[in-house]
Amino acid sequence: MLGLNKKDFGLLTIVIILTVFAPFILNPFPEGSALAQFNAGYPDLMQRLVIFGIFAIGFNILFGLTGYLSFGHAAFLGAGSYAGIWMIKLLTLNIIPAIIASVIVAGLFSLIVGWISLRRSGIYFSILTLAFAQMSYSLAYSVLTPITGGETGLQPKVSDPRIFDAALAEGTTPRANFFGMFMNDSYELSLAGWVFTFNVGYYIAAIFMVIAFYISIRIFRSPFGLMLRAVKSNQQRLNYTGIQSKPYTLAAFVISGMYAGLAGGLLVAMDTQAGAERMFWTASGEVVLMTILGGSGTLIGPVLGAGFIKYFENIVSKINESILQAWFSFMPEALQEFFVAIFYPFIGKGWHLTLGLIFMLVVIFLPGGLMEGGKRISDLFRRKSKTDSGSGKVAPEAAE
């Protein structure tokens, strides 16, 4: 169906179901209960989960398939954001022109960066992309201030031209919309103790993510995707098979740059602001972590990695000392102090310490990322059921 085989179609269906029901799935604990702080079903976080999912899916097309590790993809996210915010300021508060422009601008920008960076491979390629991203970041902060707003960034103002829109009344805040539906509008459903939030912005971003995911499956299964994997495997043989690797790697680079631009455009659509910090190298590094943590080269791994990192970033950063003390309050005071002291560096602002530890553990023990972890667990169960029934052949399945 839709040009996919049965297994891929199943995967797409799972992703669709998960995104549609995310407001329920991410809110498993009743409002006001002690565990409610682990809920992630609020609009801002859900939007980020899917948007960074798109970013990681695109990054995986470059890194997972061709093996070229770009350390500058945040530059395309940032370029997309700026393009998007200008469309919102100049044309209309409708998000569609903003998203289209962000994809196009990021695509053109990645064409230039890719064309230059792909002259080298390996570590030199990574350094070149990193250099480009840091250059973009510095330029956005200094010389390009008239376009980027420098340190303050860009936000829509009542006084913006917005040539397609009717003028807003003085004192109102401009809100991004999709043909009249505002991004930050939500419908809240209260069921017993639970409160579920259905947010317009989230569902629009989710639709884009499902489409992005579908396109990535098609690319993975196409002859083009096969060639990209061949680039990763053996460029020498590929050249002696009559194929030039650079157009393929450049195409992959531009496609992943456009995905990053889409993510940037959606970020702008959701929070209507753009700033240079989105291009900072830590943002480029984050998408690398997401992809590797989830499982690079697998279809769904990067989405999982993005979700995992964004979820824990929010949850762990929110925990503070008093919450820790409440957790360990059942202990004698001396022990409580001891445990609080041990865990304190890992929470709140110490989230990166936690992330670093998790990342090290995954890379050392699960080189294939969370996907490999899932595969190992399912293999374990399958082996068990095999020994139970005493027969049946186990077909090995790819982790995709």
Add this chain to the structure above:
Amino acid sequence: MGILEVKGVNKSFGGLRALSDVNLNVEEGTVHAIIGPNGAGKSTLLNCFIGKLIPDSGTVLFDNQSLLGIQPHEINQLGVSRVFQTPEIFSDLTVFENVIIACFAKRDGAFELNAIVSVASQKDMHEKAKQMLIDVNMIDKRNEIASSLSRGDKRRLEMAMCLAQDPKLLLLDEPTAGMARADTNNTIDLLKEIQAARGITMAIIEHDMHVVFSLAEKISVLAQGTVIVEDKPENIKGNPKVQEAYLGGAH
């Protein structure tokens, strides 16, 4: 007229004259071996065929087209396929994927952004790849990851990938180097079968006399950067010039 014509090729590295006035003519449909002791310039000569090195002077013509200064993928598209000393394959892909990549490369050329269709829907390419695997007797291993194959099977796979491109000339660089005797004999049989079935022109660079005399219809002996003899195998063995080159008469 030969399909591969090498005329007056010279190549020096600093003060070392690696090739001096090499002339070679590979006839269409034949198996032509290039032999010679270590350091005779075999690899340098091969690198001149495949765009890695540009000679100081002389011409290398394939099908009346110069091979000098053009990229490896362009040389391949002219119809020259190459088998490497150590099999060069896509080791993390399956055997079948390896071959179908070669089929796509033949059909699509240097670059095509065919990301809309799926590999599974390309039935004709599937058929072709399957046929190639049957031809080299590897069809039952089509779902194995290429890196898990034995050395001999890797060579078979590489041959299947080259054959999938219907080459006019197959360049083989020591195809049996580092192989066990059984694998070597298998490879010889495979090459003989291919030659018998398809009549592909082959140029073999080889150390192993057993391989050379089992396959070649014509042999060029390279010594100290120049072709000293070009003749049929039966005349090569007794040639005093060849014996001198191999037994160190040059000192």
